[in-house]
Amino acid sequence: MTQTVVSAINNTPFPYAKVGLPAPDFNMLSTKNMDTLEEKVSLKDYRGRWLVLFFWPFDFTFVCPTEILAFSDSYEEFQKLDCEIVGASADSVHTHRAWTQTPVDKNGIGEVKFPMASDFTKEVATAYGILDEQSGAAHRGLFIIDPEGILRYQVVTDMNVGRSVDETLRILQALQAGGLCPANWRPGQKTL
Numbered sequence: 409m410t411q412t413v414v415s416a417i418n419n420t421p422f423p424y425a426k427v428g429l430p431a432p433d434f435n436m437l438s439t440k441n442m443d444t445l446e447e448k449v450s451l452k453d454y455r456g457r458w459l460v461l462f463f464w465p466f467d468f469t470f471v472c473p474t475e476i477l478a479f480s481d482s483y484e485e486f487q488k489l490d491c492e493i494v495g496a497s498a499d500s501v502h503t504h505r506a507w508t509q510t511p512v513d514k515n516g517i518g519e520v521k522f523p524m525a526s527d528f529t530k531e532v533a534t535a536y537g538i539l540d541e542q543s544g545a546a547h548r549g550l551f552i553i554d555p556e557g558i559l560r561y562q563v564v565t566d567m568n569v570g571r572s573v574d575e576t577l578r579i580l581q582a583l584q585a586g587g588l589c590p591a592n593w594r595p596g597q598k599t600l
Contacts, residue, residue, distance in 0.1 A: 424537030431461075431551065431559040432535035436525035437501045438494070439508065445501040449494050449525050451557060458491035458584070459553040460576060463527070463538055465545035465567045467499045467507040473517045475548070476524075478573045483521040489580055490555075493522040498533065498545060501526045538564055552580055 425432050433451045440447040451459075462479070464472040479486075479493055486493055497504075504524040510516025525532075527546065533539040538549035550571055552561040560583050565571060582589040587599025 424535060425551065425559055425562065427559050427562055429559060430557050431553045432532070434461075434525075434527075434532045434535070436496060436527055436532060438523040438525040439501055439504050439520070440523045442505055442508075445505060447523075449523050451553070454492050454494075454553070455557060456555050458489065458555060458580060460486065460491060460493045460550065460580070461536075461553060462493070462495055462548075462550040462571070463533060463536070463546035464495065464497050464548060465540075465543070466497055467503050468510075468515055471568060471570045472497075473515075475570045475573075476517055476520060479576075480519075480521045482573045482577065485577060486580070489577075489584065491580055494525055495520070495522060496525040496527050496532065496546070498527050498530050500528050536562075540567070550576060552576070552583060554583070 431451060435448050435450040437445065438447055438449045439445065440449065464475060476495055479495065483493060504526065507517055508520055512518055527533050530539055530544065533546035536549055536551060538547040540547055545567065547567060548565040548571060550563050551559055554560050561579050563571065578594065581595045582593055585599055589599055
């Protein structure tokens with residue numbers, strides 16, 4: 409079932425996620441417990457903290473591991489900014505676990521520092537407006553959600569183009585700066 413987001417301003421429904429409005433809720437199985445694969449992640453779990461929620465098309469592909477590993481390598485930088493990361497695809501948690509247990513030289517990714525969630529029903533990708541209905545995969549959507557659950561940033565790329573972790577960190581820091589941040593703003597620079 410597709411979740412409809414409702415505007416706080418005029419109570420008008422939106423068919424998908426919209427910056428400035430509450431982020432669509434989610435409750436997905438994840439790799440938080442690799443033994444049981446029964447622990448879920450939900451938006452409410454991250455209330456009070458920033459959250460980067462990002463999607464990739466499928467496990468065991470070629471661009472996806474570069475992004476996942478880059479976010480995992482930068483996990484501590486996000487933690488210092490009071491931000492958690494959740495990654496998701498339409499693959500099952502069993503496929504996620506198999507991917508992390510496959511050696512890198514055989515197209516695996518090894519250990520990842522954040523939970524990988526399964527949007528097997530594709531409800532979350534639909535609610536966030538990134539489902540490619542023809543392939544059943546999510547486009548490369550990345551969403552920054554503030555501690556109150558408001559969607560503050562989103563970027564969606566084609567399935568062949570990876571995202572920049574450095575740019576995601578810069579945007580997160582700009583959102584946290586609380587001022588008007590000009591183009592190419594960096595932490596430590598003045599806001600407008």
